[in-house]
Amino acid sequence: MLPWVVRRTRLPLLSLRCVDCDAESATTGEGRFRVNANGKLLDVWLLVRCVSCDRTRKLTVHDRVPVRSLAPAELDGYHGNAPELVASRLFNPLLARRNHFTLDWTDAWQLDIPSAWAEESWPVQAEVVFKDPVPVRPEPLIAQGLGFSRNEVLRRVKSDIPLRRTTSAGFTFLVMPRD
Known part of the structure; x- marks a missing residue:
């Protein structure tokens, strides 16, 4: 079975209307969080900017949550703008629904396949x-x-x-020889 791998090359763009220029795309850029403490409660936002006019906008990640409800590693990740935390929050469908955006994966991924697939005997089986x-x-x-x-x-x-x-889960397929 030949392994095919789909991997992300960058974070996807967000399909999100800008209030200033009416553009439809935003990006997380480097991926930054803003954390604001109000007593024992925290607000956490993911900062995104419009691709057209560069206006910054905040996407609510946590709203008035008790500080102790967040794991220390998660809180450190928010303060340190951890790239893996940015990606995991961006891929969270609840965050997308709450902040009214969808992800645009155009040119944000690549397919890696073995170069010798044609040398396999027919039929060829592959796993994605x-x-x-x-x-x-x-x-x-x-x-x-x-x-x-x-x-x-x-x-x-x-x-x-x-x-x-459409899928984002792995699958297998079989390629039959030409008739």
Whole structure:
């Protein structure tokens, strides 16, 4: 079984309307948090900026939570702007729903495949593994990896999941020889 790996190359853009310029894209840039203490309560925001006008906006991560409810490592991550914490919060669907944004994964991921896949005996079986929750449709992903047209993928590929449905979970597929 050949391993195919889908990995993130950068953080995705956010589809989020800017109040100043009406643009639809924002970015986390370097990934910064703002932490504000009010007595024993904390507010934590993820700072994003508009791609067009550079206006900064805050996305609510925690709102008036008791300091003791956060793990010390998590709190240190917020103060230190830990990149893995930025990514995990950005990928959280509850944060996206609360702050009314979606992720735009265009040009934010790559597919790594073994170079010797064509030397395998037919049929060829491959396993796709996702290092990050990148939502992709299997049909164009397989077409890109094999250099096939999408129609040829539909004819020659048998998969354990529907090829025309978006997924961010691993799957396996079998490529049949030409008829």
